[in-house]
Amino acid sequence: MTGTVLDALAAHARERVEEKKRKLPLAELKRQLREREALSGFPFETALREPGLSVIAEVKKASPSKGVIAEHFPYLEIAKAYEAAGASCISVLTEPKWFLGDDRYLREIAATVSLPCIRKDFTVDPYLIYEARELGASAVLLICALLGRSELEEYLGIAEELGLSALVEAHDEEEVGRAAEVGARLIGVNNRDLKSFSVNMENSLRLRAAAPDNCIFIAESGVRTPADTRALRTVGADGILVGEALMRAENKAELLQALRKGYEEA
Numbered sequence: 001m002t003g004t005v006l007d008a009l010a011a012h013a014r015e016r017v018e019e020k021k022r023k024l025p026l027a028e029l030k031r032q033l034r035e036r037e038a039l040s041g042f043p044f045e046t047a048l049r050e051p052g053l054s055v056i057a058e059v060k061k062a063s064p065s066k067g068v069i070a071e072h073f074p075y076l077e078i079a080k081a082y083e084a085a086g087a088s089c090i091s092v093l094t095e096p097k098w099f100l101g102d103d104r105y106l107r108e109i110a111a112t113v114s115l116p117c118i119r120k121d122f123t124v125d126p127y128l129i130y131e132a133r134e135l136g137a138s139a140v141l142l143i144c145a146l147l148g149r150s151e152l153e154e155y156l157g158i159a160e161e162l163g164l165s166a167l168v169e170a171h172d173e174e175e176v177g178r179a180a181e182v183g184a185r186l187i188g189v190n191n192r193d194l195k196s197f198s199v200n201m202e203n204s205l206r207l208r209a210a211a212p213d214n215c216i217f218i219a220e221s222g223v224r225t226p227a228d229t230r231a232l233r234t235v236g237a238d239g240i241l242v243g244e245a246l247m248r249a250e251n252k253a254e255l256l257q258a259l260r261k262g263y264e265e266a
């Protein structure tokens with residue numbers, strides 16, 4: 001990859017969108033959506049508002065930083081195990097090149113489990129939001145580093161219209177401020193530095209205070225121990241987004257329970 005990883009991911013996402021539009025133009029996708037039942041009640045956000053630690057469990061086959069995480073990848077079984085373990089929501093990667101994700105994984109998981117799912121992708125065009133709805137998602141990820149203020153507002157508006165929640169991801173104070181200004185109700189702070197790939201929990205611990213008290217605040221990346229969730233509670237975080245640690249855990253229920261216990265003990 002040349003440039004930053006995020007630049008490469010975004011450039012490839014733009015190419016994917018053009019290909020998707022050639023296969024199914026946006027007007028036709030919108031027409032198909034009009035025939036579907038409206039999504040009401042913002043199920044993703046509602047699940048995250050439950051008391052206690054909210055856990056968004058990620059179905060993640062590979063990543064730019066770790067390469068292949070799961071050679072054997074029974075994605076439906078993994079999603080069902082997350083549901084049985086008591087996760088609040090499921091994150092499904094659909095980025096195909098570096099995360100080895102697939103739209104099909106999202107469609108099938110959303111149709112199989114009763115937990116709300118977020119489409120984890122690099123949303124660089126409204127098409128991906130409409131498509132997320134068509135695939136059965138209840139939420140999309142909007143990354144501040146990829147979207148200017150007006151795009152963030154526009155994309156949030158589209159998500160809202162479709163009944164989808166938007167998890168707005170920030171890495172620093174400026175991005176948290178921008179997320180708050182555009183009215184994001186769900187703000188995620190990523191602990192992974194996308195240039196060095198280093199993970200530092202301090203990022204979400206420090207930035208909680210920069211986000212509005214009444215937003216749902218999610219710590220993303222590198223969360224793996226009860227000590228992490230204990231520290232997150234002390235700063236007032238509401239939830240976590242966990243990929244690798246849960247993917248590698250033989251007993252997902254045990255890890256999830258331990259993470260919740262750490263949070264409750266704080």
Ligand SMILES: O=C(O)c1ccccc1NCC(=O)[C@H](O)[C@H](O)COP(=O)(O)O
Binds near residue numbers: 194242
């Ligand atoms: O995971 C990566 O290597 C990565 C690289 C570049 C951009 C994004 C990346 N990850 C996306 C995520 O947000 C994580 O999958 C998610 O927060 C879970 O992280 P983890 O628990 O550390 O697997």
